[in-house]
Amino acid sequence: MSGGINxxxxxxxxxxxxxxxxxRLIRDEFGVKLTLTDPRLREALNEYAGRSGSTELKRLITQIDEEAGDAMPEDEPGHGSTEQRPARRMYRGQPLPDPPADAGASSESGPEKTIIYRGRRVRGG
Structure with a gap:
């Protein structure tokens, strides 16, 4: 698991x-205050839900698993494919267009730098 908060x-x-x-249910039943910044929050929620007698807590945990997906924090660092290719550049939630393949090649007047302003290509390639 990574050292930072997942x-x-x-x-x-x-x-x-x-x-x-x-x-709230865990605090009422066990007297334990869990924080959202705890890196083991999801594991702790599952542990307390297993020990709890509350069916409401168990129902909420299954709902969280459905909404957030079943991937636990240990599964995330091993994506593998992100190390092989660079991450897609994003601007305001939209992927930026890939630079042309010959963007790194120098021309006689020097390489033309692509400038993107407000999601549109203004100058370059």
Whole structure:
């Protein structure tokens, strides 16, 4: 598992709402306060749901798994393909166009740099 906080599964508003409901139930039943910044939050939620007698908590955990996907934080660092190819550049949630294959080749007047302004190619390639 990576050293940093893996909050990828917490990036959906609906999932955060469900997690907060779980945190409230766990706090009421066990007296434990879980934080959203805890890197083991998802594991802790599953542990407390297994020990809990509350069917509501178990239902919420299965709902979180459906909404956020079943990938646990240990699964994410091993994507493999991200190390082989560079990540796609994004601007305002939209992928930027790939630079032309000959963009690195120098011409007689020097390489023309592609400039993208507000998602549109202004100058270059």
């Amino acid at each position: 909050a990828h599964w917490l990036m959906h508003y609906r999932v955060v709402t469900l997690v907060n409901q779980c945190r």
